[in-house]
Amino acid sequence: MPTKEELKQLSIEAIRKWLIPDFSNKLTWLVVGAGITTLLTPDAAVVIASNWLIDTLNINFVSKFSLAELQSNDKDKIYGTLLIVAGLTHNLAVNGLAKYLAHLEKVIESQKRAKEHDESIKRADEQRLVDRELLKKLLIDLPSNGRSIVFLRDHDLGGSFNQTNLDEIEKFVLDWNCVERKFLNGDLEEKREILWSAFNKFNSKLAMNAYDLHGGPMYSCIPDQFRGREWPSHVEEKIDELNALSTQCFKIYTEFVILARRSLQV
Template identity: 25%
Template sequence: MKSDISTMFLNFLHKWLFPDFTNKLTWAVASTGILLVTTPVEFKVAICNWLITTLNASSVPPFEVPLVEENQNVMGYVLIFVSLAHNAVYKIISYKLDALSFEIKREKRRVDLDLYEKFVELFPSAGETVLMLKDGDFACDVSKSSMKALNDFMYCWEGAEFTFNNEDIEFRKSEFYNLVTNFKRKVSLYTFSKDSDYLTVYPRHINPEFDSIPQSVKNEIETLDALANKLYIKHQSFITYSKKHL
């Protein structure tokens, strides 16, 4: 919270007191001051007196401005000092903004890395769930335990605390989440509990070893196998992309 307030305050100063043209402005003021200091006194007095004479002659009603007789270069030194001080403050604010921006990015990256590690812990490539997606064949029985990680992911990872700061990674996680949701929905529609440990696509009245398998069941097997393979590819793609960009 404190960091956010500091960032907002420095951004305000940077925008309104030190806009993008600040370096050009600084050099213009400094150049004017240097010009005032280095220009010969006689030339400056002549120019000032000419301007004053023109002003006195054109004023309505007329008023008299005294002529300049000498010059102490005070204004030139003031302009040089102000320009240098302005540039110094600008550099300090820019440095602070860069430091805060770096700290914020580092913290966001740390959060994303922690979240990525939780994802890999839930879905290790050599874990039961991922291997089921890679090698599983729904024409055979499927272990219920291989579905646990998918269930945990579907029920937990939609919350805000499981959102990646990196928008591209979050987009790919959302794609994986949608695939998991679709896959689990199909599994719940097409499979039956064979016993306490396994799921099967075959209704109780069909024995795949002896009975003819209906085409509808074959289609369901193909659908589940295709979705499982698609999930595996998306999982591997997500792991590869996240490792590269975190």
Template identity: 35%
Template sequence: MFTKEEVKEFVIKYGKKWLFPNFYNKVTWYVLTLGAGVILIPTPFKLVVCNWIIGSFNLNSGKTLTLSEMGSSTADYWLGFALVISALLHNVFSKWLLHQNDIQDRVKAEKVSAVDEALFKEFLEIFPSGSRSAYLLETHDFGNSFSLESLKDIDKFVDEWSCPEKNIINPELEAIRKELWNKCHEFSWLIAKKSAPTHGGFQSVVPDRVRDDWDWPEWVDNDVKAVNEMASEVFSLHQDFIKSMRESLKC
């Protein structure tokens, strides 16, 4: 049922609650107050109160009730102590339930963290900050030609990370991952649309026929600008994702 560590943690953490209870529960307060009242209130005063209640009942109902003489008040004290002890037990039991909930929440959080950490390690294997694709996104001016091999890390991420198995369980981190994937997918589509192979075996946004011109056509400048801006966006999201994952997983 419970491990020795769990029992020990509960005894140490909540043992002092028995001596110095934190009465946050209204039921506990009511029972404790009633028990203390039974113990501390003098017997004559209790008789006066009981007689007043019975007199009011007789007056309103037309029936006659009587209060038996109390030969001893010992039973009242036992009742009071029983109420106080039950209040303390209720308080400790409530703490025990909270403790069990804390354990379950911690176990669940550890499982979630383990899954997310495994996915993060897998991500760093295919698209780390030191990859060719990350370097291309950070430094390259797409007014110049580039190798398609430099895009393979982005392509691998886009191809393999669109399935449910690659979803981060942490919803905030998953939102960042999804935004990164969408932007990488958009960037791959933009590169495919705006670039073409060159005679040298590379890829270029600038067509060969205008590459040596002094002034490029406006549409070429616009294409280069669009690709450069999106590359910067992808790199920024890539770095934010890695930073957020490391901060959340403490790794």
């Protein structure tokens, strides 16, 4: 239903169209033009023309023609006025209808946009729910207070370590590179891929450079011949690289969790 303000605007527009018609169609021109012509044609001109025609006929024919005296007919004026009113009314109706249809189109378009917006919000909520469940699974497999994340944060790989500290990292690398583990949120999925790549790189590097101590489960990245001695430069460089990868993994993990909580509002 139109509001009071809209009704007021429509009323003003109707009065303006009546007083200052724009004659936007041929039918209005034709009807109003006929009415104006009827009003402006003088009765005297009609009488003179008719009498001239009768005199001409009487001169040229034996039989004499005669017509009732032509008199002024006020009905012509009424018809002319009615034609003008009808034309103006038609013009007003056409413009009013066009304006109403344009307004109706805007209302329909607005309702369509509102519906699309509501559907978009609904889809976003559904996707957010799916991503929330996936995040819960990730934090179960790779908890922030778990042994692997604490290992990445605190351990210096110049010292020995228990291989079980890597269990959560290995599980994440093994299980979290498939389509079922992809987030629907684009930014979050991009960060998950970066996280997986960093963990995979660190896990592979560590596996190639760690040696078991007496058959495990303890491991060390220092070869037996240099253990308990000053390390040569290539060993020092290897330890620095592994520590840098460990720190990078922890940083990316922290950024991922913060981004996930912000994006999924958890």
